[in-house]
Amino acid sequence: MDYRILQLVYEHRFLNTELLWHLLKSEAEGEQSEYKLGRDGKKRPAQYGFGMKALYKHLLRLSEAKYLQRQQLIDLPIGGSHGVPRAAYGLGIKSAPVIAERTGTAVQYIKNIIDANRVKSLFLRHALDIARFRATLELACNDSGGKLRLIFWEQGQGLRDYAVGQNESGGTERFPVNPDAFFGIQVRDKGNASYFLEMDRGTMPVISKKDRPDIRKKVFGYMHYRKSGKYREKYYYGFLPNGQPSGLYINRPDDENTAIEQNEFLQPIKGFSVVLVVPGKLHKTKFVSGRIENVLSSFPFFGKGFASTSLFWLTTPEAYDIENPESILGNIWITPNPEKPMQSLIE
Known part of the structure; x- marks a missing residue:
């Protein structure tokens, strides 16, 4: 014990x-x-x-x-x-x-x-929010009767990266990609899905008038990260001889790329989504209020393609409950794309 x-x-x-x-x-x-x-x-x-x-x-x-x-x-x-x-x-x-x-x-x-x-109390609250998300997801997978499996969960400095691309003014900018966590889920008869987690506590401005971290930079960072394909050079699924995924391999800067390419049991991840947990209210009719509404309504101002993107999935902390772990697998995720229905981590 x-x-x-x-x-x-x-x-x-x-x-x-x-x-x-x-x-x-x-x-x-x-x-x-x-x-x-x-x-x-x-x-x-x-x-x-x-x-x-x-x-x-x-x-x-x-x-x-x-x-x-x-x-x-x-x-x-x-x-x-x-x-x-x-x-x-x-x-x-x-x-x-x-x-x-x-x-x-x-x-x-x-x-x-x-x-x-x-660390200070504010960071502890943030860390516990991440732990609550992970624990709820773990319990949901454990209770799925073998239908779901949490393949990997990664946190820490090793996830830090960046992407270079065009900002809303047309200039070139270096954007940080610093997720709170990276996890993968295997759904029986459907395959694998990978997600970067961003746990927002409402302390970061959506758009900052000063040169400081904001939601805008996060969004641009992930958009350019996916577009560049840089993530495929860093993250690899490890596979067992029977073809089942066994975990995540992170390519470090000092690793030999040739060794990775020659390893038949390593395959680069094919894609990812970004899940953001944001304070506010989320209703079944896709109506939102509070900070989550402010974040969603800002996407059209970031530039062409942002208002219709399905890369980002947003929900609120109240949308899932550790007393009812299956709630985290429900259709509780909303995207900036108004034509997209509510999403589920296992669909």
């Missing part, structure tokens, strides 16, 4: 009590045995079960023992739910040798992650 908690936190970087509880609960229910996780984190006969309050107390003990690092979310109101919205858990210093031994990574690498996790 303790190692599984550390492993989940390591994989997601930050988790709160609620997300951990849902992930552990799903695993316990999926075990073919008459046992579940008990109040102290150990397996007990199924009739005992375990609750969020018991998990919260266990996380506190792991934090006090420095296996986890508990960080307060000071910009959230205090109250109820056993501290669920008030704290995020990252790896603690004592977890470094444990994770390193189990995963085969260097202890110093884990320590670097722990050092990088000392």
Whole structure:
């Protein structure tokens, strides 16, 4: 139990009590045995079960023992739910040798992650939003009865890239491509789909009058990234001998391209979509309001082709719910193209 908690936190970087509880609960229910996780984190006969309050107390003990690092979310109101919205858990210093031994990574690498996790509350909120999206998607795939599989999920500096292209004024500009995550889904009898994730918290202007990051630069970056085909030189699906995708291979600058080209089990990804989670209201009739409306209405001003693009899919955080993981697979994604119906990640 303790190692599984550390492993989940390591994989997601930050988790709160609620997300951990849902992930552990799903695993316990999926075990073919008459046992579940008990109040102290150990397996007990199924009739005992375990609750969020018991998990919260266990996380506190792991934090006090420095296996986890508990960080307060000071910009959230205090109250109820056993501290669920008030704290995020990252790896603690004592977890470094444990994770390193189990995963085969260097202890110093884990320590670097722990050092990088000392961030401000605003970043923690952003990181938890990403973790919530990932956890909901993982649970939805796990509950699909084999219909869906999350092939890969990547985060971090390795995704950072750029694209050069024309801006709305006709000049040449270098645009950043810095997604929050990159993931791939395999749908049985349909194939694979790849998505870049952008988690917007409303802190970045849609169009900035100054030379600072904005939504406009993100949109231009992805448009030129796809048009140039640069992503095909960086991202490759790995395949098993039976033809099943096994994960993602990222071509680093110091890699030998000839070795990649000669590897029959690596194939460049064929395309991608960009999913943006934006604050606001989304209705079944494609009517939107709030910030998501502001973002969608800005596309026609970016230039020709932007108003009809289907590269970008937008939804709101309230459109999916970890209590109902299948909601993230529904037709909850709207595109700037008014002729396109609501989209689903698995269609």
